[in-house]
Amino acid sequence: MEDPKENYLKTIVKLQKGGEHVKPTLIAEALGVTPSAVTDMAKTLQKDGHVDYVPYQGVRLTVKGQMKGLTMIRRHRIWELYLHKVLGYSWDQVHEEAEMLEHASTDTLINKLEEVLQYPLYDPHGDPIPSKTGQLPPQRDFIMLSAVAPGTCVTVLRVNDHDDGFLRYLDEIGVHIQGQIEVKEKRDFDQSLKVSISGKEVTLSHFAAQNIFVTKEES
Amino acid sequence: MEDPKENYLKTIVKLQKGGEHVKPTLIAEALGVTPSAVTDMAKTLQKDGHVDYVPYQGVRLTVKGQMKGLTMIRRHRIWELYLHKVLGYSWDQVHEEAEMLEHASTDTLINKLEEVLQYPLYDPHGDPIPSKTGQLPPQRDFIMLSAVAPGTCVTVLRVNDHDDGFLRYLDEIGVHIQGQIEVKEKRDFDQSLKVSISGKEVTLSHFAAQNIFVTKEES
DNA sequence: CTAAAAACTTAAGCGCGCTTAATATTTTAG
DNA sequence: CTAAAATATTAAGCGCGCTTAAGTTTTTAG
Ligand SMILES: [Mn+2]
Ligand SMILES: [Mn+2]
Ligand SMILES: [Mn+2]
Ligand SMILES: [Mn+2]
Numbered sequence: 010m011e012d013p014k015e016n017y018l019k020t021i022v023k024l025q026k027g028g029e030h031v032k033p034t035l036i037a038e039a040l041g042v043t044p045s046a047v048t049d050m051a052k053t054l055q056k057d058g059h060v061d062y063v064p065y066q067g068v069r070l071t072v073k074g075q076m077k078g079l080t081m082i083r084r085h086r087i088w089e090l091y092l093h094k095v096l097g098y099s100w101d102q103v104h105e106e107a108e109m110l111e112h113a114s115t116d117t118l119i120n121k122l123e124e125v126l127q128y129p130l131y132d133p134h135g136d137p138i139p140s141k142t143g144q145l146p147p148q149r150d151f152i153m154l155s156a157v158a159p160g161t162c163v164t165v166l167r168v169n170d171h172d173d174g175f176l177r178y179l180d181e182i183g184v185h186i187q188g189q190i191e192v193k194e195k196r197d198f199d200q201s202l203k204v205s206i207s208g209k210e211v212t213l214s215h216f217a218a219q220n221i222f223v224t225k226e227e228s
Numbered sequence: 229m230e231d232p233k234e235n236y237l238k239t240i241v242k243l244q245k246g247g248e249h250v251k252p253t254l255i256a257e258a259l260g261v262t263p264s265a266v267t268d269m270a271k272t273l274q275k276d277g278h279v280d281y282v283p284y285q286g287v288r289l290t291v292k293g294q295m296k297g298l299t300m301i302r303r304h305r306i307w308e309l310y311l312h313k314v315l316g317y318s319w320d321q322v323h324e325e326a327e328m329l330e331h332a333s334t335d336t337l338i339n340k341l342e343e344v345l346q347y348p349l350y351d352p353h354g355d356p357i358p359s360k361t362g363q364l365p366p367q368r369d370f371i372m373l374s375a376v377a378p379g380t381c382v383t384v385l386r387v388n389d390h391d392d393g394f395l396r397y398l399d400e401i402g403v404h405i406q407g408q409i410e411v412k413e414k415r416d417f418d419q420s421l422k423v424s425i426s427g428k429e430v431t432l433s434h435f436a437a438q439n440i441f442v443t444k445e446e447s
Numbered sequence: 448c449t450a451a452a453a454a455c456t457t458a459a460g461c462g463c464g465c466t467t468a469a470t471a472t473t474t475t476a477g
Numbered sequence: 478c479t480a481a482a483a484t485a486t487t488a489a490g491c492g493c494g495c496t497t498a499a500g501t502t503t504t505t506a507g
């Protein structure tokens with residue numbers, strides 16, 4: 010009911026940093042299945058020509074698999090942005106809907122949405138959108154907000170989108186992509202930050218500050 | 229990969245004219261499966277409470293099944309209209325895409341699209357769109373264009389959407405929903421019609437004229 | 448270097464939705 | 478009314494993607 014193969018490839022693209030083999034357990038955890046399900050699928054994807062599978066090592070994407078995985082990420086992020094910008098979804102609501110739509114959309118439709126959005130480079134959480142040909146926009150230099158020195162003003166480039174509750178919290182305190190944050194003070198005992206967001210003072214936990222990514226240089 | 233149950237219910241709603249049981253063969257033909265697949269699914273849908281199934285008679289939708297089926301038709305037609313009106317798809321391209329999207333959309337999304345479209349009553353082919361509560365717009369009195377007397381001018385209310393080639397042909401000769409057609413002449417030997425569509429004279433076969441539905445009274 | 452732990456694969460089996468082939472029922476024709 | 482034809486159901490089995498349990502390989506610790 011939701012095309013497992015497409016989700017495997019999308020996940021493997023995200024996990025494959027560099028040319029190494031991706032370990033089954035990682036994939037299993039990301040997808041919420043058992044390791045043996047991953048072994049099975051590894052063989053299937055190899056037959057399809059989407060991965061190279063080496064027993065006890067893991068899988069590595071072929072060019073075909075890489076492209077297919079990037080296509081899925083593209084579909085997901087374009088849908089997230091369309092739902093957000095055009096249909097008024099908040100950034101904590103887009104993921105779930107996009108998770109289904111990405112499997113039910115032709116490339117024609119995705120390209121049309123991209124055109125309506127005027128060829129965007131980033132999704133609502135600041136994650137890069139692969140182009141039709143699988144190109145990613147140039148890598149940006151960002152750092153965790155937790156690593157910013159007090160007295161600095163930075164621009165939000167990306168936030169961790171793994172938890173809807175966290176996203177709702179960010180919305181509540183006024184954190185947006187491309188919004189400004191001024192770091193006023195860092196409390197050494199718990200690493201929490203006193204920051205100012207569009208005039209309002211807020212305290213951010215170390216955890217929160219580690220999940221907000223900002224420009225390296227003050228702006 | 230495309231939720232069979234939803235397609236069964238949608239199909240059964242369309243086939244169930246009146247309160248009679250729908251025969252397995254009809255469903256099988258509509259869905260392109262064997263009759264035995266329908267028997268199996270009839271039992272499953274009965275367990276779900278979506279139909280009453282009487283062996284050798286067929287299935288009849290329960291209230292729950294009727295609602296679910298109407299919801300699917302609603303999703304399909306709203307998507308078709310959105311693709312057509314907002315995203316610029318032609319009326320022969322909308323069906324295929326809608327056929328997938330209908331299974332991947334929450335009611336929240338569908339309601340949002342409906343709002344953007346300003347609560348439309350009909351899809352791009354003139355078929356009625358069920359409301360959130362399963363209500364259909366009032367039944368319109370239309371007749372086949374083939375039954376219109378020469379000398380009459382009528383408005384197109386609906387066209388048969390079963391064949392994309394037919395839809396492309398209609399587009400080519402200028403037939404649109406709410407467009408005007410004047411019937412000039414009927415040739416007795418083959419029942420073909422000479423008609424005028426926005427000033428242009430066209431000959432329509434009897435077959436074509438039987439698949440265009442128009443206002444009963446001249447307008 | 449070796450034994451225990453962790454990671455991975457294999458084996459067996461399940462639910463779903465489908466098929467074909469065999470069987471049963473209903474409808475139609477004569 | 479009956480035999481043939483049409484329609485429907487049952488039986489057996491298949492592919493997919495998953496699970497648990499058992500067995501294998503690799504990694505880690507001592
Ligand atoms: Mn997402
Ligand atoms: Mn995102
Ligand atoms: Mn359609
Ligand atoms: Mn339609």
